[in-house]
Structures are given as structure tokens and as C-alpha cells.
Amino acid sequence: MIKQKLGKIKQVDLKDVFEKEDKDFTPWLNENLNILGKKLNLDIIDSNIEESVGNFSCDIIARDSDSNKIIIIENQFGTTDHNHLGKILTYAAGKQAGVIIWIAENFREEHKKALEWLNENVDPEGGPSFFGIEIKLIKIEDSPPAPDFRIVVKPNDWERMIKISS
Numbered sequence: 001m002i003k004q005k006l007g008k009i010k011q012v013d014l015k016d017v018f019e020k021e022d023k024d025f026t027p028w029l030n031e032n033l034n035i036l037g038k039k040l041n042l043d044i045i046d047s048n049i050e051e052s053v054g055n056f057s058c059d060i061i062a063r064d065s066d067s068n069k070i071i072i073i074e075n076q077f078g079t080t081d082h083n084h085l086g087k088i089l090t091y092a093a094g095k096q097a098g099v100i101i102w103i104a105e106n107f108r109e110e111h112k113k114a115l116e117w118l119n120e121n122v123d124p125e126g127g128p129s130f131f132g133i134e135i136k137l138i139k140i141e142d143s144p145p146a147p148d149f150r151i152v153v154k155p156n157d158w159e160r161m162i163k164i165s166s
Helices: 020-029 033-040 082-095 109-121 160-163
Strands: 009-012 044-051 056-064 070-079 099-106 131-141 146-153
Touching: 009 056, 020 033, 020 056, 020 070, 033 099, 033 131, 033 146, 056 082, 056 099, 070 082, 082 099, 082 109, 109 131, 109 146
Parallel strands: 070 099, 099 131
Antiparallel strands: 009 131, 044 056, 056 070, 131 146
């Protein structure tokens, strides 16, 4: 016998909560990096939004407190595109980033494959780690929406390194 009634999970459109990616979502994410960090087992600190990288600006640049690696985060509403793939590479090179996080609502298979290829072909000792993260907003019945970060691409040895460091 079921002891308690279970609610139904509903997906909420990102734009119903965040009107604009740069003005609404990025500042929210910057204030809530602990949620993303917990999902990735990173302690994300010293974050800045819209930091300059040459003539461009990255959504969020931060640091991992454990490894001291620079983290770049590029957000994108909708489905991944080549423009944002170019951005993450440009920002990673410009900041010598050790962790690159690309967040989008949906990842194209081609872009997942590109991040996987980068993870497979960088120096495992000192090269950068690439993450593809899908963001969904969910709610149960009439609850407020909550972020649901889903890892769709991660470095091949990420789980092994987490277990070793634990």
C-alpha cells in the first residue's frame, strides 16, 4: 500500500522564468553556482559575469577552489549551435581554462561528439576538461520551478578522479 500520494513532475519552459539569457539567467546562475558545482563535484568560487576575453565577454568565469583551475561557463537558451562552440574554445584559450562548461537546453548530437572528441584528445594530466550540461526547469504539481542540471558530456576520467580524490 502506498503511504503517501506522489506528485507529477512537469517541465517548465526556461523562458517562462528567465526572460533573457544574459540579463536574467546568467546572474541567477552566478548566484547559484553551488547547485551546478555540487552536480559536477566542483567548489566554484570567485565568479564574475560578462568578463572580458579579448574583444569578447564570457558569461561566467570562476575558479575551482580545490584545483585552482579557471572555469569558464557559457550559457545558451535553446539548442546548441556552432557559434557557442566557437565561443567556448575562444574563451578557454583566452583564459587558459582548465574546466569548460557549456550549458544549453538541448545538445545536438554533433556538439556532444565534438566535446567528447576534445575530452579524448587533450592531455589527461594537464589539459582542460569539457562538460556539456543540459538545463531543465521542473516542478512538482504547484511547487516553484527548480533547476535540473543534466550532464550529457563529461571527461572520460572524471568519475575516476572524483573517486580517487574522495
